Amino acid sequence: MRTTLCCLLVVLLGTCARAQNAPPNVLFILTDDQGIGDLSLHGNDSIRTPNLDRLLTRGVRFERFYVSPVCAPTRAGFLSGRYPPRTGSIYVTRRLETMDDDVVTLAEHLQRAGYRTGLFGKWHNGATFPYHPAAQGFEEFLGFTLGHFNDYFAGELRNEKDEAVPFRGDLTQILTDSAAQFMLSSSTPFFCMLAYQAPHTPVQVADRYWESVKERGLTDYNTGIYAMIEAVDERVGELLTALEAAGKLEHTLVIFASDNGPNGDRFRMGLRGTKGQVDEGGVRVPFGMLLPDHHPANGRVISRPAAHIDLLPTVLDLLGRPIPEALDGVSLLPLLEGGQMDHRFIYGFGQGPRFTGYPGTMRGERYLYVARDSGSHELYDLIDDPGQTQNIYVARGHVGPAMAERYRTKAMEVGAPGLVAPPIDLEAGPTTVQLQAHEGESLGRTRYSEPNGWANDFFVDVGIDGAYWPVLTRRAGRYRVTVEYHLDAPGPQDVIIRPEGGEGLAFQLPIAVTWQQPVADRVPRKEVYPRAWATQEVGVLEVPAGCTRLTLSTPIQAGEETGLWIKEVRLTRLEPIGG
Template sequence: MIHRFLKITVILIWHLNLSAQPDKPNIVLIMADDLGFECISANGGTSYQTPNIDRLVSQGMRFENCHAQPLCTPSRVQIMTGKYNVRNYTKFGELDRGEITFGNYFKQAGYKTAIAGKWQLGKEADSPQHFGFDQSCLWQQSKPRTDDDGHDTRFSNPILEINGTVKHFGNGAYGPDIVSDFICDFIEKNKEDPFFAYYPMLLTHCPFTPTPASEDWDPESPGSLDYKGKPSYFPEMVSYMDRLVGKVVSKIEALGLSENTIILFTGDNGTDKPIVSMFRGNPYPGGKGQTTDHGTHVPLVVQWTGTIEAAKECHDLIDFSDLLPTLCEAAQIDLSADETIDGRSFLSQLLGKKASPREWIYSWYSRSGSRTNLKEFARTTEYKLYKTGGFYKVTNDVFEDHPIATDDMTEEEKDINNTLTEVLKYYDDTRE
């Protein structure tokens, strides 16, 4: 009798645990612009303070080995479609309108959807809506990054497009504040429905300029004329970026949505090249645009209160193609109809279940979309093999200065090289 009672109790607890994980959790995906792994203090960076992101880390899971593409548009195409660039990257500033994004998947599944921040994926007035977003507040949609006089338009007194309508902001408005307000308003208006909010931030991309928290903030500034600005402002921009992350998280908490909302924070590529940060005791130069870890290694933190165990670390290999299948699996969205998705869900890792981590990731990187200056490689956590034959132990050779000759490889390294060679061959005929 006691045994039967215990068995029934275990079954009831199991069912309660299943019901505690909602069928349609809310999703908030935050992606900083040009912010590498080394910039987050919880990752071992010491040049900047990121208390709000660190708090996410303390309440969720921190990933040690997440990789993006080395540049903004290639990363955005990959994260939004779950596919490697070899399949669907066309050219800088464009997303093929034949592609299906996570916005489309979530909208089709009954979610309310929104995007706010940086677009740079197609100039059509309906681009965000075409790719599944009900609401949009974007910079660099149909308008270029500068006005007619050459002033950058993303930060002070910006030019943004709200649901396809161009709006010029003045009176000391700050672009990152406007788009973060848009995300927070969207969350509040849709708190009774499942929602998917994609927040590709404007910060911390250059021009490096004062924020409203800076002593020399100029509310009348029409925007920087200098593309890079002054790198000395980068720490203030990191701080403001972190503040806006905290603002969105606080909105979710204030609405009582934390247990039903998956919050993710990442960066689209490595930090810009003028920036040198201190990371785990050593100077760490930004590597945006480079295929070394300095250009691809990005932060990834995931919080899901009550579902993901707090203060956990994951050292499994993750790349940007994995975000879409992970989020879709969490929302029970079926992707089986699209066999070209390259990403692998890491939901099992998030839930603390037995998982089959990736052994490798692959990258086809070309800013222009052509084979000119193409860099193609496959890698494990420790080793990287380029299509051109360069083989590196990247954990010991971060700048990839010392390729390992075949004669110098250990038997284990030869096996890894052979595996990565097969990965590269697998994608040989993918791009016509």
């Protein structure tokens, strides 16, 4: 066991007596991109996950548990009890991962019930207030709001005040230790969400895990992914041991899940599909609940389909709290208690920058309907054909068309075809607001360094058309402007940042040739590499009331490649104009 957990345990042993009638704690452990086959429990002889296996077999394990095909919508489904398109979270970047601020999250429900709430790790449902985790029910936060963190061994996390918290070390260990400190030091019931980034890329892991898995003859990519999962497995084992020794585990509801299918082609129990796809392999994940106080349901395996939207109502029901109306999810408590539930269908929706309802799925206890577009129909018998090898849409007579019609109706009801990503509110949160490149929009020749504009990306060749950030303002205000940039050009570059309806701030950026930072990647990454960006404070900008767009550009376009890259613009509020 790591020294940090040992020290916490020594200090806190003997101080954890609790009243018998206190409500149970809740610990929700969520991994990132860990597929259904990424457990030795599920027949994978290339991976060793004894602690996760033990957690799932000690508790109630759901054999058919479904989430969304990608990270952010799944997290919104878990926390809201609603299908993700209803929350506004339909994609993974460009603010379309954001969950509406009027969604009452599981954390908010438990906070109102007197729970101490904390999130450690990945959020990915909104980077700025009022969408930040601290505005969505988590009173303590240490982690990141982006879709992925760029380096597992160094960087800046954020806290509940959206302040930078530099770190060096193993991110998986740091998140585990932070969650342990939060839980072991709590004298009141807690809700702790421990949201690991692993095994999301980049593929980075300590030598001892890499070397252990490398002996199994896998590709370097899968070696790294399995090594990252085994690192998580060890940390989870340490954490549960510490809670047990402190007398807290038996009075804690422990939930484990992943957010989507595997981020690559590897063992997945013969299921079709991977991350990003609506097929079984892309959305069926490990899920289990270790119920508190020696609940008789522990050890049970449930084959009835369930989904991320069921977590919120189930937890509230287990804790004796009222379940809100108008949820898509249902409480699974009847199944946990050995009873029955009414038949229902579980719907799934593909991800993308625009919600169309396609691709989409509809699952019952036996049949899976898949609509890859509005004109295609597939039907599979998941009992006889879990790998989706035979499309029986025509062969099953009325079953397929009936499911197709029902799916179309649900997609229209749930969908938001006119959904627009929310603007960045300049007044809702802390004094400083980050305008990150991947939350803006490029214009003209300006583009992202990678086509998708994923987390950590940046604008390249910013020119006369520039790039802009949608913003929300109610009052006129003055802001100190700081730019993170790279400039490789013959001389200094004139730049202007202009608020809609107001005067622009013109400034000049000196040449600053930045370099890619060294990383400990085991294989080449798909994401952008981290850089040590130049930082320049450029002046004070007056933003008028009602401004809806901030545009950054150059006065002229000097060829197709200007050499100006923009990572981020920071606005620090000084005071309202006239205030």
